[in-house]
Amino acid sequence: MRKQNFSADDHLYMQVADGLEKMISEDVLRIGDKLPSVRVLSDEYGISMGTAFQAYYHLEGKGLIESRPKSGYYVRFNKHRFPDLPKMNQPTPLSHDISVKEMIASIYSDIASHNDKVINFALAAPDASLLPTAKINKSILQALRNSKDSCISYEHTQGNLELRKQVARLSFNWGGKVKADDVVITGGCLEAITLCIKAITKPGDTVAVESPNYFGIFQSLENMGLKVVEIPASPVTGLDIDSLQQAIKKIPIKACVVIPNFNNPLGGCMPDENKKKLVEIITKSNIPLIEDDIYGELYFGKNRPRTCKYYDTKGMVMHCSSLSKSLAPGYRIGWVIPGKFLEQVKQIKRIHNISSPTLTQAAIAHYLQHGRYEYHLKTIRKALHTQCLRYLQAIIDYFPEDTNVSRPHGGFILWVQLNKKINTFKLRIEAMKHNISIVPGKIFSASHNYNNCFRLSFARPWDDEADYGMMLLGKIIKKML
Numbered sequence: 001m002r003k004q005n006f007s008a009d010d011h012l013y014m015q016v017a018d019g020l021e022k023m024i025s026e027d028v029l030r031i032g033d034k035l036p037s038v039r040v041l042s043d044e045y046g047i048s049m050g051t052a053f054q055a056y057y058h059l060e061g062k063g064l065i066e067s068r069p070k071s072g073y074y075v076r077f078n079k080h081r082f083p084d085l086p087k088m089n090q091p092t093p094l095s096h097d098i099s100v101k102e103m104i105a106s107i108y109s110d111i112a113s114h115n116d117k118v119i120n121f122a123l124a125a126p127d128a129s130l131l132p133t134a135k136i137n138k139s140i141l142q143a144l145r146n147s148k149d150s151c152i153s154y155e156h157t158q159g160n161l162e163l164r165k166q167v168a169r170l171s172f173n174w175g176g177k178v179k180a181d182d183v184v185i186t187g188g189c190l191e192a193i194t195l196c197i198k199a200i201t202k203p204g205d206t207v208a209v210e211s212p213n214y215f216g217i218f219q220s221l222e223n224m225g226l227k228v229v230e231i232p233a234s235p236v237t238g239l240d241i242d243s244l245q246q247a248i249k250k251i252p253i254k255a256c257v258v259i260p261n262f263n264n265p266l267g268g269c270m271p272d273e274n275k276k277k278l279v280e281i282i283t284k285s286n287i288p289l290i291e292d293d294i295y296g297e298l299y300f301g302k303n304r305p306r307t308c309k310y311y312d313t314k315g316m317v318m319h320c321s322s323l324s325k326s327l328a329p330g331y332r333i334g335w336v337i338p339g340k341f342l343e344q345v346k347q348i349k350r351i352h353n354i355s356s357p358t359l360t361q362a363a364i365a366h367y368l369q370h371g372r373y374e375y376h377l378k379t380i381r382k383a384l385h386t387q388c389l390r391y392l393q394a395i396i397d398y399f400p401e402d403t404n405v406s407r408p409h410g411g412f413i414l415w416v417q418l419n420k421k422i423n424t425f426k427l428r429i430e431a432m433k434h435n436i437s438i439v440p441g442k443i444f445s446a447s448h449n450y451n452n453c454f455r456l457s458f459a460r461p462w463d464d465e466a467d468y469g470m471m472l473l474g475k476i477i478k479k480m481l
Contacts, residue, residue: 013054016045020055024064025079035065035073062389077393085235086266086404086417089211089449104215104443115435119469121456122437124264124413125329129461130380135371136328136363143362151359157350159185159335160358163365167335170368174296174307176319176337184336184345185356189294192320192336194220195352196290197255199344200318201226205254208247210239212415212444212453214264214292217257228446229253235406235415238263238270241277248285255288261305262295265444265455266415267408272306279311286316288341293321295411297377300385305410315340323364325411326380327373331360383461384412390462391470398474400481412459415441417452422480424454430476436469 023029036044041052056073059065066076144150158164164180171178186192201207203225209217211230221228229247232240239258247253258278260270270278282289291308299305309319318341322334333356338345349355367373391414395405404417418424424440431438441453460466 011054012047013051013058016041016047016051016055017058020059021062021064024075024077027078027080029075031075031078031081033075034071035075037072062386063393064389077389081396082392082405082407083396083401084404086406086415086453088232088234088240104219118432118435118437119465120437120460121458121469121473122439123459124325124455124457126325126380126384126412126459127461130383130459131327132367132371132376136331136367139367139371140359140363142366143359146366147358147362151362153358155185155355155358155361157355158346159183159356160361160365162369163333163361164335166365166368170297171337173304174293175310176307178337182337182342184338184342184349185361186320186322186334186336186349187353187356188324188332188334189292189320189322190216190220190334191332191352192322192334193217193257193290193292194224195345195348196288196318196320196336196338196341197221197224197226197257198348199338199341200288201254206251208244208253208256208287210258210263210266211447212265212441212450213257214259215443217292218443218446222446230445230447230449233263233266233268235266235268237274238266238268239274239278241274241281244278245281248281248287253285253287255290256282257290257292258308259292259295260308261293262298262408262411262413264295264411265413265439265441267406267411267413269305269409275306275308276311279308279317283312283314283316289317291317291319293319294325296321297326298381298384298412299410300381300388301409309337309339312339318345326377327367328360328364331364332356333360333364381410384458387412387458387460387462388414391456391458391466394467394470395474398471400474400478403477412457414456414458416454416456418454418477419481420452422452422477424450424452427454427477427480430480431473434472434476436473436476438473 038049038052042049060067064077065073067073161180163185164183167183168178168180197220206227206229207221208229208231210233229251231244231247238260260275262269289308293307296307307319309317317339319337336345395403402419406415425442428438428440439455441450442448444450
């Protein structure tokens with residue numbers, strides 16, 4: 001290794017760690033190889049010994065290297081060890097009724113459980129330890145002080161003006177040119193999606209969705225008496241554009257719902273060129289596109305992925321998002337940028353619940369102004385990336401060899417595909433006997449596909465209990481085989 005010059009943009013230890021991680025991924029440094037001592041690393045890179053220690057601590061936290069007593073640091077893991085990706089399912093391209101509410105109701109209490117005895121790999125929400133709770137609490141107090149009536153009155157139907165300004169500012173991250181008047185604040189992302197669906201469909205219409213897809217979207221569609229056509233999706237690139245085009249030719253589709261960035265549950269991220277093509281297709285076909293971008297800010301790479309809304313020139317994309325996955329799940333702060341359907345969405349919002357809660361809107365608006373949200377995002381992205389690697393390693397170590405698993409580059413969800421002999425609904429029942437919670441794949445499809453798959457959240461920080469839970473889950477799976 002040779003001495004390198006570093007920019008001042010990133011912490012030195014991160015640049016050293018990234019360089020070493022690249023060498024590990026490219027097999028320059030192989031599993032079992034001894035790494036330079038801290039002193040040698042310091043000399044080679046022209047950094048302090050403290051910085052060298054930080055670089056090694058960072059790689060150790062990711063599980064890529066290990067410290068051996070009185071011996072030094074060694075390479076312990078290479079991403080080439082990852083199992084195969086889940087196979088892409090090909091659901092029948094037919095419009096059909098939805099029936100998922102009974103299955104979801106039977107497991108939802110486990111997913112949202114606050115039972116300390118349960119090792120919860122089901123909940124798709126960030127662990128409280130990853131969130132800036134103290135700063136948000138200060139923003140609540142400040143919001144109360146700044147309000148003339150202590151935030152006890154109704155807020156504007158479209159939402160707190162300052163909060164809408166902050167949402168418009170956040171759109172710069174994906175290249176958006178949004179004004180506060182373009183935004184409607186909602187009670188989370190699912191309400192935003194539901195408002196959009198109600199604005200552009202009527203009972204009996206058919207909506208195109210990815211498969212597998214977030215079960216909350218299926219619940220919303222079923223509740224409104226809509227039919228769905230499931231479009232296959234890849235765990236790498238998301239929605240299959242060609243399959244959607246074929247479905248549009250055969251079926252009168254009234255709307256399309258996609259999660260293009262780090263899809264729940266697959267974790268795939270649609271390439272930007274595919275997003276552009278998708279927007280061109282729906283615009284030409286006059287089909288509104290409802291975009292769920294709730295995971296867009298939780299990317300692991302250098303740059304935020306674009307949104308479909310970025311490529312929208314005709315107002316056909318209804319962009320939905322929230323802070324539930326990155327900042328404050330319980331505050332239920334979401335929003336929609338509905339494009340040409342703004343008036344319809346505002347009217348339905350007014351009928352639906354008049355307005356969203358006043359205090360939480362004011363508090364989050366204050367936090368986004370003063371709480372260093374961008375710094376928080378950098379911190380949580382780093383933590384989630386590390387946790388992702390740890391959970392992937394546990395799957396390799398503890399699960400059967402024929403297990404397939406996604407490799408997301410953002411968010412905090414893994415899609416695990418097991419041997420076809422395993423029914424993951426039964427696996428969930430067995431796992432809960434040992435206080436381990438997962439989400440079976442069956443509820444991510446309206447046509448009851450994915451019986452041998454399940455969703456596993458890595459939002460929970462890696463610790464001895466998580467390691468034990470993954471080990472035990474692996475034993476249960478092997479026993480079922």
